[in-house]
Amino acid sequence: MIITQVTDFFYQFKNTVVETDEIVTQHQEAIKEYSNILKEENIHKEYEENYLTILGYAHRLENINDRIFYTFQEAIYAIDLAKQMKDDNAIILNSIVYILVLNNFVDEYFGKKIDEETKQLALKTYEEIEKRQAKENQKYHVYQ
Secondary structure, eight states, rough: HHHHHHHHHHHTTTTOOOOOHHHHSSSSHHHHHHHHHHHTTTGGGGGGOOOOOHHHHTSSSOHHHHHHHHHHHHHHHHHHHHHHOOOHHHHHHHHHHHHHHHHHHHHHTOOOOOOOOHHHHHHHHHHHHHHHHHHHHHHHHHHO
């Protein structure tokens, strides 16, 4: 199954640091292939809000090299944590979302024009989640 392949792809790097150059030169084809299969099978639709959230979160970094590097490391960490917690839903979600976000950034790295509408939607989605969390944190501090 494709999700298992994506999970295994990320998990193989569990105890290593993979630099951006290696990601875009040695792993670009795998990232693109996995992303295309997920899109062809319409698996990605269910996770669109999560995708937009991570995409928006990563766009806080101006440099594309940093976005690729940190997104890749976050994917490994998120999948490892989900495996430790035996949370199959989180493994699936993180595998799908992070491979799609990375594919977006690898395309951008190689000069493919980014979809500005999707980028703006991602930034807005992330901003809304940040506002919600700030509101929750404010409630928590009021109770103390």
